[in-house]
Amino acid sequence: xxxxxxxxxxxxxxxxxxxxxxxxxxxxxxxxxxxxxxxxxxxxxxxxxxxxxxxxxxxxxxxxxxxxxxxxxxxxxxxxxxxxxxxxxxxxxxxxxxxxxxxxxxxxxxxxxxxxxxxxxxxxxxxxxxxxxxxxxxxxxxxxxxxxxxxxxxxxxx
Numbered sequence: 001x002x003x004x005x006x007x008x009x010x011x012x013x014x015x016x017x018x019x020x021x022x023x024x025x026x027x028x029x030x031x032x033x034x035x036x037x038x039x040x041x042x043x044x045x046x047x048x049x050x051x052x053x054x055x056x057x058x059x060x061x062x063x064x065x066x067x068x069x070x071x072x073x074x075x076x077x078x079x080x081x082x083x084x085x086x087x088x089x090x091x092x093x094x095x096x097x098x099x100x101x102x103x104x105x106x107x108x109x110x111x112x113x114x115x116x117x118x119x120x121x122x123x124x125x126x127x128x129x130x131x132x133x134x135x136x137x138x139x140x141x142x143x144x145x146x147x148x149x150x151x152x153x154x155x156x157x158x
Contacts (some may be wrong), residue, residue: 001041002034005051012052015119016059023059030058049129052120080140102152109133117142 009030013023034041034054044050103111113131116122122130128138 001038001047002031002051005048006031008048009051013059014119016056016115017062022062026058026062027055030055030158033058035073046129049126052122052126053130056116056120062137099153099155102149102156105152106145106148110141110148112150113138113141114145114149 006027010023010027013026013030014020017026019021030051034051041047041050103114106114109131113127116127116130117124124135124138124142127142128135130140133141
């Protein structure tokens with residue numbers, strides 16, 4: 001029930017954590033949690049949705065732990081690349097950081113829908129299953145979240 005979704009769980013974890021070792025650890029922890037609750041999982045209708053929710057929550061827990069310890073999530077600038085490329089990468093990282101901060105100001109359900117769509121590459125149907133809402137509501141949430149994020153970013157760069 002869990003193993004068919006292992007690779008997709010890894011992909012989601014990698015997108016969220018941005019580190020292959022952390023992603024692998026997150027998937028292992030999530031699989032262990034699912035294994036310990038295997039008797040309870042027999043009544044689950046969507047095993048894939050449950051696995052994706054479990055890995056997402058595991059990644060969030062790992063990220064929160066990292067923030068509490070004040071460890072940076074930033075890139076390591078160890079390569080000897082050209083200065084202009086380095087400046088471009090830093091600018092992109094700063095922009096991404098600003099957008100991530102702006103996403104945190106969105107309502108929780110909009111933020112979650114947007115993250116599932118953008119980072120986890122979930123379909124509208126999968127997002128609606130994970131959030132427990134209709135597909136029409138999911139489309140509306142995504143549209144409003146994008147529009148609001150765009151407006152917030154415009155005001156930030158002015």
